[in-house]
Amino acid sequence: MAKVAAGPEIQRLIQLLARLPGLGPRSARRAALHLVKKKEQLLEPLTSALAETRDTILTCDACGNIDTQSPCTLCRDQARDRSLICVVEEVGDLWALERAGVLNGLYHVLGGTLSPLDGVGPDDLAIAKLIARASDPNVKEVLLALNATVEGQSTAHYLMDQLAGANVAVSRLAHGVPIGGELDYLDEGTLAAAVKARKPM
Amino acid sequence: MAKVAAGPEIQRLIQLLARLPGLGPRSARRAALHLVKKKEQLLEPLTSALAETRDTILTCDACGNIDTQSPCTLCRDQARDRSLICVVEEVGDLWALERAGVLNGLYHVLGGTLSPLDGVGPDDLAIAKLIARASDPNVKEVLLALNATVEGQSTAHYLMDQLAGANVAVSRLAHGVPIGGELDYLDEGTLAAAVKARKPM
Numbered sequence: 001m002a003k004v005a006a007g008p009e010i011q012r013l014i015q016l017l018a019r020l021p022g023l024g025p026r027s028a029r030r031a032a033l034h035l036v037k038k039k040e041q042l043l044e045p046l047t048s049a050l051a052e053t054r055d056t057i058l059t060c061d062a063c064g065n066i067d068t069q070s071p072c073t074l075c076r077d078q079a080r081d082r083s084l085i086c087v088v089e090e091v092g093d094l095w096a097l098e099r100a101g102v103l104n105g106l107y108h109v110l111g112g113t114l115s116p117l118d119g120v121g122p123d124d125l126a127i128a129k130l131i132a133r134a135s136d137p138n139v140k141e142v143l144l145a146l147n148a149t150v151e152g153q154s155t156a157h158y159l160m161d162q163l164a165g166a167n168v169a170v171s172r173l174a175h176g177v178p179i180g181g182e183l184d185y186l187d188e189g190t191l192a193a194a195v196k197a198r199k200p201m
Numbered sequence: 202m203a204k205v206a207a208g209p210e211i212q213r214l215i216q217l218l219a220r221l222p223g224l225g226p227r228s229a230r231r232a233a234l235h236l237v238k239k240k241e242q243l244l245e246p247l248t249s250a251l252a253e254t255r256d257t258i259l260t261c262d263a264c265g266n267i268d269t270q271s272p273c274t275l276c277r278d279q280a281r282d283r284s285l286i287c288v289v290e291e292v293g294d295l296w297a298l299e300r301a302g303v304l305n306g307l308y309h310v311l312g313g314t315l316s317p318l319d320g321v322g323p324d325d326l327a328i329a330k331l332i333a334r335a336s337d338p339n340v341k342e343v344l345l346a347l348n349a350t351v352e353g354q355s356t357a358h359y360l361m362d363q364l365a366g367a368n369v370a371v372s373r374l375a376h377g378v379p380i381g382g383e384l385d386y387l388d389e390g391t392l393a394a395a396v397k398a399r400k401p402m
Contacts, residue, residue: 007267007268007269007274009250009253009254009257009258009269010254010258010267012246012250012253013247013250013251013253013254016243016246016247016250017247019243020224020232020235020236020243021228021231021232021235022223022224022228022231022232023221023223023224023232027222027223029293029296030222030223030293031221031222031223031224032254033267033291033292033293033296034221034222035221035251035254036254036258036267036292039255039258042217042220042221043251043254043255044255045213045217046214046217046218046251047248047251047252047255049210049213049214049217050214050236050244050247050248050251051248051252052210052213052214053210053211053214053233053236053237053244054240054244054245054248056210057210057211057237057240066208066211066234066237067208068208068210073208090234091234091237092230092231092234095230095234
């Protein structure tokens, strides 16, 4: 008797929604009901937005960003500084840096981090493509904006070795106290890094 | 410069995803990226599931359930007990009771609760339809399965008055300690109700 109430179409929708990050089975049910209730305002526009995304989305051949054209909007933008390539793990990191609006260079999405235990080696990431881009004489600096995790940092060290042959400066993001962060809640590693890199006021 | 990275199609998708209950702007971005990454496994099936839902979904004229046919699967099911009507606030409550699998009667979705402050009066809910259904001589019992909130309970009292003329028994859900609930974490109202309604072991 259980589960008959919703009908197979809705059940399938709930199962698919539950696979989105941030939604579980219970919130997927709530989301499905909300969609059905707001048919004109939400279900219809969301359906067409997804269909449009499905039909138009591309991965940029140059940098790995997601866009509707390749090379992507960022790579095409002639106002951007072509001497700086900022290397990130995932497209989400690129978006985060763009939201911050502090970088006017180009990006390079690796597609993850090196992880021998998970079978992810250099050939599984966009590393050869990065070395090729870094060899362009216009490129002066490669900023390794990888996560401050063990995997991110060991990947950064590997990249630094690989980039030794290219005539570029290699930099990394600064470590320190996040803006708004309370010292009491920070780990020892962050505090040690912040003290070590202290600046005159 | 900020926000250009994602392109207008993706921005629109993120905005729509952020309107789902349980997702905020940040988790909507993560969900959109996840969808784009899992194009075949998730984006395409979700798009067609939403399109199918948009094209087939109906509200049951009899009980207010959501289904692809009206009367709905539950109302059509001749194995169900037509002498019992279980009144719920929302379709989600109907689904929850069906998942529990304890009721073999029919349902009636009110569409909310009475709320004079929000301008929700009896005519805004499916109350007249309920009274009409309860007047059917086959109906013996109306179970008011409304939320144990002030709004739910005052709506239940209003319905009890309205149903006085119909020849039906009116019941409500039992109050008590939820299964798995720890007394220490329960409010005084629930504990008082559980003591008052105590049963011999």
